[in-house]
Amino acid sequence: MNPLLEAEQAVLGAVLLDPSQLSHLEWLAPDHFYRPVHQALFTALRKIRGDGHPAMEGEGPVPLSWVTDAVDEAGLHVRGLTASYAHLLVSACPRPAHAPVYGRMVLEGAIHRTVTQHAIRLHQEARTGALRGEVEGALHYADVLTGVLTDLARRWGTEPRLVAPATPQAPDPPALPSAQVTRVTEDEEFLLAVLVERPGAMGEVVDWLRPGDFADPVHGKLYRCLGALHHRGEPIDRITLLWEAQRRGLLADGTLSDDRFAAIYDGVGAGDAEWLGKQVMRSSLMRTAAASARAVRALAEDEALAPGRLINHALHALGPLDEVRARWQTAHGRPASRAPAPVPSPSGPPPARMHAALARSTPHPAPFPADRLSPGPAPAAARPPSRNHG
Structure with a gap:
């Protein structure tokens, strides 16, 4: 059982049965379908609708040429499509009038699939x-992902917003390529040694x-600890750092061992703090991008998550990357700018949003009060009219 496949077949079958349903599916694009033949x-x-096919006249039964012409046209671009498959699509549609609802199912599958693909691309680029x-x-593909999420939100019929999940995901441990682990560790130890031994070095990096x-x-x-000493205006050296570490419990709980501390204060201590700080931050930026990509992918692979919540949670998952990006730009003397923020449309909902909103299930009419109910039998519900092939 594949609900997405059945939804794709149903929406195509609805249009084959009733060409007028295309006017209710303007917000649905061909690439929203998963199967190439669809x-x-x-x-x-x-x-063929745009070419003025006779089936669009809207009077009488739908001519069989509507199906055969569509199959012939599609056959020019994909192999394996036959008239028998088109008739299978027709039989797969329970009610042609439900085409917009089937279309929203197709769009929902496309949203999950598209977000997954872009999250994978961002993760690959970060590594x-x-x-x-x-x-x-990585920053470019983060911007691309933000733009894709914004476009998908408006196609779905909602405004893009940053919304944290009700149950926050446990952050993944920082993942570094094996070739990077040693170099990153050395850069961090070297930077700390410089900050301890060179007066004023903290002032070069503390802002970002x-x-x-x-x-x-x-x-x-x-x-x-070094930042706390710098903030209080106290001198920084090996002894003051060790004392501050003790006050914060790093010695009592075993966080800081003699060997770990010796690796820092026995370091060279001569170097460019700003350059080393940028090296550490570059690694941080890539780890954050990879972590954000993994979080977005995990959201997109949750089929139970509604598209609106998926999009808003994914935008929220990209927030940490925006924060690190802003500090990265500050470190390089550029005005801090974040990824394009999703903002509501000033001219109101776009047409695609209105079409999508119309596709939502309409509320049932309120029942009559009990004292107004007719004692006679209720009339049978009328089946929505559909045009049959002649």
Whole structure:
């Protein structure tokens, strides 16, 4: 049983039975269908409608040429489509008048599929960028993903908003390519050694580098200690750092061992703090991009998650990456700019949104009060009219 496949077949069968249903599916695009043969057939149906097919006159039974012409047109672009399959699609449609609802099912599947594909691309680019020491590719694909989510929200009939999930996902542990682990650890230790030994070095990085940017949690906690000393205006050296670490419980709970601390204060201590800080932050940016991509993919693969919530939760999952990006740009002397924020349309809902909204199930009419009910038998519900092939 495949609900998405049945929905695709049903919406195409509805249009084959009743060509007028195409006017209620303007918001549905061919690439929203998963199967290539369905994409080709939906494209063909829209094309022959635009060419003024006689079936669009709206009077009398639907001519059989509406089916055969659509199959012939689609057959120019895809193999394996036959008239018998078109008739199978017709039999797969319970009610042609429900075409907009079937179409929304197809769109829902497309939203999950599209978000998954773009999240995978962002994750791949983040891992590649970590190996190459580049960030531009990951930031570009993050912007692409944000734009895709915004467009899908408006096609679905809602405004894109950042909404946190009711049950926050447990953050994945930072994932680094194996080739990066040693180099990142060395950069972080080298940076901490410079910050301890060189007076004034904290002032070069404190405005944009955060403890969470360190891949090693111990290094992040030591950087927090250095930040506290800097904030209070106290001198920074090996002894003051060790004292601050003790006050924060890092020695009592075993977080900071003698060997870990010795690796820092026995370091060279001479270097460019700003350059090293940017190296640490570049690694942080790529890890954050990869973590955001994994979170978005996990949301998209949850078939029980409604499209509106999926889109809004995915936008929220990209928030940490926007925050790190803003600090990255500050570190490089550029005005901090975030990814394009999803904003409501100033001219009101776009046509695609209105069409999508009309496809939602209409509310049932309120029942009559008990004292107004007729004692006679209720009339049978009328079946929606549909045009049959002649």
